[in-house]
Amino acid sequence: MTKWTYNHSHRKTSSKPIQATLLLIGGIILLIFAIGLSILYGASDITARTVIQSIINFNSNSTSHQIIRGLRIPRALAAALIGAGLAMSGALMQGMTRNPLASPSIMGVTAGATFSMAIALVVTPGASNFIMMLWAFLGAGLGVAIVFGVGSISKTGLTPVKLALAGTAVTALLSSLSSAIAIHFNIAKDISFWYAGGVSGVQWLQVQLLTPIALIGFVIALFLANSITTLNLGEDVAKGLGQRTFAVKLIGTIVVLLLTGAAVSVAGTIGFIGLVIPHITRFLVGVDYRWIIPCSAVLGGLLLVVADTISRMVNPPFETPVGTITALVGVPFFLYLARREGGSM
Template structure:
């Protein structure tokens, strides 16, 4: 038996051992139970607000809408788009984080920590300053460009350091770039007097989400999540190492390019809707891997469900803390995300 065949057998054996760590029954339970919990969360979130509405009225408004009833108008025009926006954004950030962590084998990877969200936000600031009144479709497009530019700069800075890319270097580069782009965005806001327009994106939240935004966002997000599921097997191989992926016949460069495009679509479209909301893509993939194992064919769809749940219930909590005022969604998630990030950074114990 030649060396190549021996290597391939070793790779296949290791891959099978890794697959044995997956727990499909837990993943199935998460998918089914998560969808039920998500439906209940949506119903409760729609019914709760400055004017509490009974769940029976919510059901009637959704399936037998009457525009002459004020409560039906509140549900269909204000609350339901808001909650569904949270569902889409939570799923987007979670899947983006899972794909990033799988492809780069970086446990600290997250669109908010890698400069992607900040790049998209800076692009939006420029749009508000130089192209006021731009349609939401164009805002999403420029958010994609900004997200891609932010990611390219972070990876460029991280790769220039001696010793190459490490999770800590990438996170530090992302944090530095995020602060820079945020400062530039604030400077643009002050100079062009658009601070009020950008305040929503600074805080991060789904309040004010409209149906037109969801209709434009849905094809992008839906297509990107489906693309992530299609790539999930290849991402599983990449998560074991590039050498193993190549040995199993994976076209690593093509997979990384496709994965990067999916991440940019998910993060860019989400930032265009809710602004600077971080840590969903950091927390959820780790929780999902702990529950279902290392197979990304389960991790990606389960991350989408758990990310949606986190966003919906975090938004509900944001409205309950100090009614009728609202706490920013980004602040609620950061209360969980920052300690979790510090725990992961301490666990890594890697030198700069």
């Protein structure tokens, strides 16, 4: 049993409802504040008063009002929804696999979705946002299936490090195939958006597609939360307690595919949010997934909104890919986890 598998006493002592409640409330307040800053900051100099006026009394003849309502508000909301979705996906994957290195970007989910988007640009050029989302869902499922298949080719079975290595290899393979497709079919410019990652071009239609998926994923994840907490005690223990572990993992995987596929179809490749945020949340609130999932959602949304705002401040008026900002945080964290968990196997 590794240090990632919790026993009953650890589960009881590690539940921190007071800290979790404070984190949830404080995180929501900070998220709202960050969204406000995101709406305020941009190439055009807009005051807080103008933002309030555009919301309360929209003037279609005002360029500032059009920028706020048509560009900045949907961008900020999309960043919050995508960050929340990726963080919840990471929390679910880590909980279901009991693998501290699991996340959509590392386990091939994101790369699979991007690969399918490259195929979609060739097969169905000019497809609607909804059709592109469907392609992303299929690709996300393909990516995770290959990773688990490759990781299982071992007499000793799956381990956190093996899954991480398999995920890294499959991600590299699918990314290379995506690049080859982009070059051969001359769609490199089109697919470069998904490689860079970002929410700069998000419109209200995409927010409207993201919102129900995020809400459905959040509700189902909360419904699974107690089962995932039990699953962390070990699969044999969970089965002994009467849990249908296969059903929990199946439903959880579907939620991960939905959340990640939707995120990639709108914002492209944004890595490491699903890795870093669940660990930070678990450290702060304990191992009870009834708290980990909502707190991860709030902190994930906060991180991406802040990262998107920073991406506009690094080299104005040009924008740095937001995936670069999240990678600066995530890569050192991943190396630390890989070293720690690798030494504990």
